[in-house]
Amino acid sequence: MAELDTSGGGKHKGGKVRSKKASTRVDLTAMVDLAFLLITFFMLTTTLSKPKAMDLVMPDKDEKTKDQLPVAASRSMTLLLGANNKVEWFIGEPGKSQPTTDNYGKNGLRKTLIEKGKEIQQSTGKYMVVLIKPSDKSNYKNVVDVIDEMNITGVQSYAIVDIMPAELELLKRDGNY
């Protein structure tokens, strides 16, 4: 890969000895090789998809706050997260309305949330309030999935609450616990 000397020097004319002009070009091939090697290394080691942060706001647990308004049962929807990636939902108070077992995902929970959200909006004129109650058998992915569904379906008001014994009984009865 040696460079050909294209400068036509070195013909002695007139007897004067001229100093040979050296070419100013440097062979960059090796340098480029090295640069690309390093680029490849850094490209392969960097993680391109950065993890994302999903903000979660929990309801204030302070016992002193007394200015909490009760939510009408007609517009509150409760989601019970059970075992084996199953979720049960009902509207209103536990025991009074029968829960429906559903699965996570596009055709399960998301459809329900959109439909019920619209129904409640029409019948009461207010937005739906969703209570997320993960049982001890549910896993972290289920919780994240449900919060994600809230963001996708645009539920304005939701909260993660502890599950009540009566609701655990419902899950047990339907074999989701």
Added chain:
Amino acid sequence: MPRVKVQRKSTSIDMTAMCDVAFLLLTFFILTAKPKTEDPVPVDIPASTTVLPIPDDNMLMLTVGQSKVYFSVDGNDIRKQTLIQMSDKYGVKFTPEQQEKFSGLPIFGVPINQLAGFLDLDAEGRKAFKQPGIPHDTTANNELSDWIREARRVDVSLHNRALRISIKGDNKEEYPTIKKLIGVLQKQKINKFALITTIKSDPKK
């Protein structure tokens, strides 16, 4: 018939432009590269449609896997000062070398009485060491809560800003562990935090 003389051309190509581009890209990748912190336990994070990237600094991350909690906070100065305050609180002494080592430790999950021994290990030994996680279960022995509180105090005193708290949990992690962790945070009146997720393609509504 005269022979046509083909002029011999130089075989070398001008590499200057190529070299420029290569080094430009190299600089870019070096500057954007961030040393990957290896989690002590394999953590498979869930996917969501959130597009908000996690901030680069001022983060306190709690990594949860196999019912163990690991603690990591950004900033060497914050880590060092947090360790000093924790050693005062628990009466565990650390040598300046151990403090220096701790300030370069991205993530750890050992109880404070084992921490000195853990810091004395070299990098290989630390990797092999099975970290038991930071105690967080009982109210009497809640070191995790103290670590979080001290780190928040240090961040306020050193940089005058509020630490952002995030939870990085494994997909298969059972909810009670997360619930306990949220309980710890809520006791300190932290009602807003972030869950670390990977990107999932935007669903069609």
